[in-house]
Amino acid sequence: MYSSISIIVMLRLFLLISCILFANGSSFEERLKILEIIVDKQQAEMDLLKQANIELKQENLQLNHDNTELKSRVKELELDVSRLKGDGMHNNPSYESHINAAMYDNVDSINKSRKLETSDWHGTPNVQNDRNTHGIASLSKKELLQSERIAFHIYLSSNKCFNNHQIIVYDTEVLDIGNGYNEHDGIYIVPESGIYVFTWTFIADLAEYAVTEIVVNGATQGWTISDGSHQSILYNPSSGLVLARVNVGDHVFIRRVQGRGCTAYSGGYVQPTFSGWQLSP
Template sequence: MADMLVIVLVLCLCRELEGAVPQQRDQPQQWTEFETSLNQRLATMERQLTDKDVQIRNLETKLESHITVYSKYVTDNEREIQKKNIEINQLKERVRILTQKVNCVSSQDTYNDESVPTSDAVQINSDQTITGSESSERKSPRHRQTRVTQPSSVVAFHSELTQEPAVSKGNTVVFNHETLDEGQGYNPVDGIYIVPETGTYVFVWVMFAEFRQHIQTLLMVNGAVRGSSFSDAQEVHDLHQATSVVVLKVNQGDHVFIKVGHTSVTSVTFHYDRNYNGASTFSGWKLT
């Protein structure tokens, strides 16, 4: 009986060993498949991380580009605001000058009303008379544009640019500070000289180019170029002065002014330093 039990146990053990052999043979293949799957997943994750890094770098580049653009936009706006502030100050100065001129004209009109006879006709020359209504028109605030001076009187003007305005190409340079105006021809509000008498005139203008700029200025008569000047300080950190003289035959009522021509920048600035360098000026006088 004991021998039978031993035999049975041996047979059972052999069967278990036979069943275990295939399992041990299949185990390396399962580990290989698991390892392959794991490697594939890790490779996929690495590719995803690489793609994310590329996306992050692209976003950082775009962000830097946007920051650069917006910084330039802010800087340009700040410069534009500064220009607008300068223009506002110029307008305020023009209003102040215009108010002074209106007050001056009003005072002259009051004096003329008291000194001119109240008759219906006012004697102007020995061979010319105008009515009272025409006399009122000649004394309007714009009477200086049509004023006729005596041929023997002195006709001359001189004005300075005591500011540093930003002037664009094609615009008139307004010399805002008038120091002489015999003949009442120059207007410091718009920078235009209206010729009071027909004759031969000398016109002189002096311009200062700001650092690192070149400026061409033109002498205009009724919209036509009659003279040119060029002040060049573009290649050096220095101030360059240009002076031009033109002798012209002009008629009464002609409009003479200085206009900006070619420039190195969009809006040029004329240098002003009365105590050291000087100022840009515009002058003229009648020869005959």
């Protein structure tokens, strides 16, 4: 922009000088003075144009800076909106109220369409659908279990001695959706029929070994061997995994078969576990 304006100004100056030099009736001194005045005027205009150009550049830099700040703010707002749409919404009271209302509307709809009774929910009497926490009691136990996939995860909290043919009692419950595991006897009672995945780990103490098995409804479905008997300085965990089709009420447990010593080791970075989940109904 600056160069094009300069060319225009120089052309104007050239034309004026040409007119003066070839004008008649003026002495050389007069024409020279006129030229000096014109040159001074044009120089003043050039200075003004230079100053205007500097100011325009400064404005352009400021605009670029403002544009960068606006882009940064837009990104921040997009992140805020994303958090509100995602995990952050569970901390929003109005959102929680909306979800609770939707949940109880769904319960009401199920109860009205199916006319459910609660005789199979531990004898609980029918409850009016008044959108309170007791409204869920009108759903059957089976439907409540189906609302969340059956799963359990238990571990052995400390060293225990289990002899041959004895059930290994994993004593600390981490998860038990369906309330099927008993941490006092080590037996898992299937709460709902289906295809299940069962997995377990066992760790024999140093200088000992143990064979373990998983028993599903009275039948052995798999074995593992944890062998720490060969003067090893490291523990040797064993693990097993089986898939089984089971029915409501079937018993599943882990049992020691044979070995040397009786210790099931738990400590440090090793911990025996017993887990399972429903793969499909």
